[in-house]
Amino acid sequence: MGKVPNIHSLRSVPELKYINADNVTRYRAIMRFLYGEYLRLNYWLKSEDVYEGIMSWNLNLNYTLEQCQIDLDQLVEWGNLSSRHDGGKAVTVDEYLRKKYQYLLTPYSIEIERLLESLENVRGYGGSLEPTLFDTIADCLIRVRKNAGEYEADEARDIWNTLYGSFQTLHEASVDYIASLQTNMAEDLMVTDAFLLYKDSITRYLQDFIQALQRRSYRIEGNFEQITPGVKELFIQAVLKDEWRIPKMEVTITQEQYYEQLLEKWEGIYRWFVGGDDYLSEMSLLERATKEAIVKIVRCAVRIQERKSSGISRKKELDYLGQWFYRLEDVELAHTLAAYVFGMFPTRHLLGVDRRESDSQEESMWEQPPIEKTLRSRSRKKQDRQDGQNPIMDKTMRKNNLRKIYIEQHKQEYKFLKSMVGLKNVEISNLERITTSTRIQILQWISRCLNSPKWSLETPEGVRIQMEQPESKERTTMQCEDGDLELLNYSFTFSVINQSAWEQMLHWVEE
Structure with missing residues (x-):
């Protein structure tokens, strides 16, 4: 269950306008250049530096410095850039008052550019199944339980970062990997003969993850149950104290808000592994989805093998089987062999009048006289028409x-x-x-x-x-x-x- 949004989080995001604006190529070029310089620790840049950097890429933008200045001002208005007056190296008062500015990426823009850079490398769901992360999470919970609120400086924060980071990696990577097995590309591969080369390795990979999940998840559930509310509260308070020990120039969140975030993330991890009275845990759903993926892979492999073997001639096998039946002298042995070879035959329902000569339950159906049933030919060949017509029978006496x-x-x-x-x-x-x-x-x-x-x-x-x-x-x-x-x-x-x-x-x- 996701975090409940507040009114502020549901606002419009003007910082994303440059992604789909009319001059999107120019805006994206400016933002990408500033982001690259930000990674090189060059933070405040002049408009001339930005223009020269973009033109060095040879993008054929037909761009001028005046247009670059207008685009920078627009990005400042959308909240993507912060600006400050550049008064350095001014010889006269007029040069100082000419409104020269330096520009810096805002935190929103940095995260947007990171997202766009990662999206460029997306080639599918990706993901993986990492069973070792279960041990890492269990070890962190053991440390929380055994320390019982007594932590050295930064120890609680390190435990929390390892715990939540491992959980986040486990959850996202496993969900992405299972989703990759449901894509159209995977569906198309599962109907080809080449899929047989991957079947064993994928199945073994999924089975190993299922076994690790079943063996190691009990450690996590058991440690969660043994961590009392008091121990949990002491741990979260220690994490809060370690986090606030780090000097921060910009304080964007209060201690109370950070404390609520820690509690919510802890409860999220607990629900993922343990679940609740009215719903299954996410770990159980992951186990079920993994088992269903194994069943799907095996079925596809069996279907491919059946399709490949359907065209193989079985003349020699049937000839050997026929001679085997011919050598049998006892009809009961023949019935037994037929049951082993052919199994149950498809049933056909034939309607007839049962003229039983006796009501004895001990009498076998094989001892009763047969019921004659005329079967109509299913041949598609046109049957010959009869020359004459059948006369209407007079049933007056019977009536x-x-x-x-x-x-x-x-x-x-x-x-x-x-x-x-x-x-x-x-x-x-x-x-x-x-x-x-x-x-x-x-x-x-x-x-x-x-x-x-x-x-x-x-x-x-x-x-x-x-x-x-x-x-x-x-x-x-x-x-x-x-x-x-x-x-x-x-x-x-x-x-x-x-x-x-x-x-x-x-x-x-x-x-």
Whole structure:
């Protein structure tokens, strides 16, 4: 989590205007020359020195000293340069009052030029995985824990600079290296045959880093847990004291602000290695990203090898395998060999009518008669058209037979319902041996009543069926022609609520 900005840090940055100004080439040339002289310890420069230095580069700028003076004044206005009056070597008063100035880079401009110089050398994410930095960080934490607030002059500051510098290098370099594996250039390399030459070295490099991280990170976490808040406070105060012992001509930050920065950086290191209750540590995320990179590299290598081996003829292997099958005399051994060689075959779902001759579970499927299924040819060749057309089959007799069976089945159900209405109150234990269709009918009544809030249902024939559950949870056995069924001894109450529908049903049953 980054530092929370304040209002001052969110201001506009006029010092960056010269990077994209109209005369950007001239401004960049002035700033680069002044930055080069700054590195040579030449700080205050005259406009003539700046102009001569730029023209010595032979940039063909078509530049004059007056234009250079105007550009220098503009850079002063943007805050990139500081100026002071140059009164040296003036013979007359007029020369002294002629507004000759010397120019110096501001701290903002120095950092901007450093950034631009480093950006010119960027050729990718770069980065590296340095497992030795874990030991350096752990050693610094051990020194903080063992010293317990007792430090010699500048010792605490050296420990802090080593600790934070190592952490910053570890974090930035590792993140940049993992990001370099996700670039388009890396993606393109991972699909070529040349990637196989790098696969082993990259994988070994990542695995070594993972192992070092897993072995050495516990030292860091353990030392963080053993450093008490009091020891941490004494260490930070010692760092603050060492820093303020250095004489500074320009004081841009107070001790309280520097103290808050130290606390924030310490908490940042702690969160990176230890994490919190609601989130994982950055170290865990780095470990996960490194493992995912290893998996990605291995998959790409396997894919390349499979693509290379796909065009190799396996005629000799298949011929040897065929002879091996031919020499086997036992079909079980052949099944075993096929399982080892081919594994599971891709499944195909074929729909057919299962005409099992027995319901025995002990009977194997191989002992059942086969189901014939006609497969349509998938050939792209145009099939020959049949000369004649298939006649429409007359299924009237089959329909009539099915209709008679359906009517007879419903009449049996209605007759059973009629007998129940005549009895009015019936318990399952009072029923005699019943048919399969009657059993299904009773189970449908039970299911519909259980799904009803009032435990009742109304049939299309105008009959209300009210079901009640026995209070003692008494169970009974319902005897059926296809077996016995044990269930609760439900009781049913039948009443006619629609007389006309009921009479129509009776008349239809008696026909």
